[in-house]
Amino acid sequence: MTTADYERNQVLSTQNDYKVIGTRPIRHDGADKVTGRAIYGADFDAAGLLHGKILRSPHSHAKIISIDTTKAAALNGIKAIVTAADFPEVSNTKVDLGEDVTELKWLRDNILASNKALYAGHAIAAVAASNPHVAEEAIKLIDVTYEILDPVLTTQEAMADNASILHDSLETVELGHNTGVVSNIAKHFQHIKGDIKKGFDEADLVLEREYNTKTVHQGYIEPHSGTALWSPDGRLHIWCSTQGSFVVRDSVAKLLDMPISNIRVTPTEIGGGFGGKIPIYVEPVAALLSKKTGTPVKIVMTRRETFEGSGPTPGSQIKVKIGVKNDGTITAAHAWMAMEAGAYPGSPVGAAAQCVFSTYDIENVLIDGYDVVVNKPKTAAYRAPGAPNAAFGVEQALNEIAEKLDMDPIELRLKNVAVEGTRRADGPVFGKIGAKEVLEAMRDHAHYQTAKQTGHGRGIAIGFWFNIGFDSACNISVNKDGSINLTEGSTDIGGSRTSIAMHAAEVLGIPVENVRPSIVDTDTIGYTGVTGGSRTTFATGWAAYEAAQEVKSKCIERASTIWDVNKDDLHMEDGVISSKSDPELKMTFKELANQMSETGGGISGSAAVNPSGAGGSFAGNIVDVSVDPDTGKVTIERFTVVQDAGKAIHPSYVEGQMQGGSAQGIGWALNEEYFMNDSGSMSNTSLLDYRMPTALDLPMIDTVIVEVANPGHPFGVRGVGEANIIPPTPAIANAVYDATNKRIQELPLSPGAVLSAE
């Protein structure tokens, strides 16, 4: 195989008649980011800034008997100390967290523990000082008396009879009914389609397997940070690195019992999130400290705090049972999934259930989902949360089945692939989707068509993520020089402000360099949902599209006034407004902009959308590995990712999402895990021993963008951020099997595990 044999990055484009969409402009925030000028959360500074530090529980499960802060308070330089007692009393309500909902009491308790420490790293108290080293020494002087309890660290332990209980008030909800039984199982739900028993009876072959995954972290390079200033006029201003400034505002409002209009959240630039920066952690603590000191207070997590005090994704137990006919038709599928929620209910097992079998059209499906609390940090979203865990099981099981039936694994999947009209086990009927196209692109790719090298193993897998819509707003105002200012509220983790600007540029027919996108605060833009759920380009791009359409129609109206003609006679194409009937009548957008004031005033447009047609995305991998037979070390030799983007607005950043999710999946497959010691705390709280891939651990990651346009978006966009993290773990496990004949059903496939596997 040589580089000349195939294109490393392909766009299988179905619609090419756009001027801006599909091009690769330089991102608008580029100069700031390559010169170190961009301000991220920890870079923020303000006059009189104090530094906050948080004391965290060393114990994974303990009653908090008392907290004595006198010695810490007496330390020279300490300006304020807070604990959970400083939260206002509020009645329990539900809090919208941006992608799911929780109880206020859980959220509050996670920010600062009240009567129990539920995980090692649980925040107990915080201090503020002008010298962060002094603050760090001060928290060591806070005396906490604990009564240590037994922890539970896995779903198996937590679900066992007589397991140590985290919450006396948590009663299991079983299939929608509160059982009144106190346990660590928050919820058991089912999705039922068809008749599962009949389905298995019809099968010629039934495969039943169990898989286990460990806790892993999103691993963003920038730790959490936030600054709060509680002003004497009762307004709270927060600057933070977040995926959702409105979620911060709403959550803080509920926690501190304030109206949302008293809180202004200014998002800084953000150094990665992947879902982990949707929840809030330090902002309310900084706010409480600021209320006492009257100055801005900044809290920046250390790397250790990021591992122990934020939200990893669950470890899980996945049982899969699949029945097939000899010709490869899947007749029945059952998934039993228990996922760790961490210290409070709310694992992504529900989302996993929406994806587990959704790539396939199966008549009889049963999904059992269990949301289980354990003495670990409360889990947060990690890029298609829950789905990678499920796929690790299902996509391996399917490959085992393919081998037993002597079928090519891609052919087995094509035989059963979901299409438009297929109903998922969790209910929705698919609109137009690209699963088949992704599988075909995988099959036809040079990687798959080329024989693997001697000693290598090859594996494939495919995954699905449903993507979300939710609210986005966008305002556009036209400048006299023919450029436009575009404001929106989606924090930009990966170049999205440019893709959003490209939507507006396409509508108006102007170069994208003439769009000035800004991400603004919660006072300055309408409600906008999180930058997550693969929704940003889709929904905020759509808001930009609508706002630009409004500008466009106002331009036509203005031109009709200037020329004194009927506006139905005018159209605007490629940045030129002209008359359909009189070819002499034309002017450019820039010319119109230049005379706005004299001809009626400024022109602007705005939109607030909540689109429901988010098309799901499918992503597939082909991976070749080599395995050192004496050490078990797996090396990724070649990696190809194929994904349906609907329409790649900016192909370079779509490729970037695909490559990034792949790299995270590779780390998840090979080395990443929380090592929990006997007392229930994490042993490997540094980036030395939490082993994420380095540049030396990965090859080039080849990409194919498939475009099966999403009819639910004006340009056909499907969010691409998430689905690509789903296939790597099973694809790699399948490749390792191909290389070694060892079927490994537990993550990660670390060298010792591969060597000792049967």
Add this chain to the structure above:
Amino acid sequence: MAERKTHVQTTINNEPIDFLCEPRQSLLECLRDVIGLTGTKEGCNDGNCGACTVNMDGRVVTSCLVLGVEAEGASIETIEGVADGSNLHPLQVSFLENAALQCGICTPGFIISAKALLEQNSDPSEHEIRFWLANNLCRCTGYDKIVRAVQDAAKKMQTA
């Protein structure tokens, strides 16, 4: 001994800079919190992620593992000094052209590291680039476009 700050004299981006710091403050803290150059980032504070990379006396180091007081008499290059006035360095240009950044937090560290590599090896192989950059972690890109950006810049700098 009474706790007093130390007066440090150093050169940063070719400018003489004086600052006061406690011995326990790292060079990274001094750059960011004392001098105000926040382009160099903290990702782990123990030398494992490379986000704090600066060039000190001709070689790249993780500034979280250098004490501020150790910078006395040293010559330090940070990301803020890479561009030539308002002209971006070829690496900065190629990072943008190749979309080699997504969130951008690791980018300053990568540019400082890659710049040092190209100054010592003007035509590195893909393996040499990956080996040199193994101390710089990126979680967003999977490194593919970063490697391409370095290769691209190397080509442009050779013909310049």
Add this chain to the structure above:
Amino acid sequence: MKWIDFEKPNTIDEAIKLLVDSNGLAKPLAGGTDLIVQLRVGDPRVNASQVIDVKGIPELNELSYSPESGLTIGAAVELYKIYNDDNVKKYYPAIIDSASLIGGTQIQGRASLGGNLCNAAPSGDGIPNLIAHGAIVTLAGPNGTRKAKVEDICIGPRKTSIDSDELLLSINLPINPSGFGASYLRFIPRNEMDIAVAAAGVSVTIESGKFTNARISLASVAPTPIFVKEAGDSLVGKAVSPEAIQEAAILAKNAASPISDMRGTAEYRKHLCEVLTQRALDIAINRAQEN
């Protein structure tokens, strides 16, 4: 971090005086890539209120070679200087095996073999390599200077036989005879940046197809890096052969007493000892035969 005082002496005598006056509460600072992390996390094994920067002392920055005395590496000499040095490349190429893989590029811009040795981690990547080369260290204290074998320095995890008022000055690698070859090989889960799960540093001298000398040392499989004398001795007098290599590898494995921790299980580490010793010997033998 709690408060620390900082001193930068210009001579060995000044440094010794500071160490003596500190009553055991001062630590010498070279590259800082271990010490600063330890101070920051409050490692109880590092009880220091003063840090003594030794990088201003000329003897600790020496990197020199002579055909009489071999290679002298000052205690503070940074790894990047070692692997870029022409004499090292020519006469002690195996040292580069360690120097080029401790941490990554940035760590190598600061870290030193002297610091790696004094840190005395069971996994110290420089140590088996130095032992395999028969390296000798020079220490200075209030009572003068003394020499010691590298294999006698580490006495427990993060504990050395160096007194708190002594300073490591330099490491000397003797001249290697013709027919000498060495190598250091470690196993890590990733390809860089990790602490060794297990490691082997070996050297051989071959004359007329037979081993006349061999030294084998392991890391990460005991409370300290270990010099497995019997494994190297088993090769002496034998012809080079896979069987002889395997026998030595098994002797090395048997000397290992690893623990199970987050970096590997004891059984896995023991297994790796044999694999790595064998592979390292193969490389060392190849280098010896080219020499």
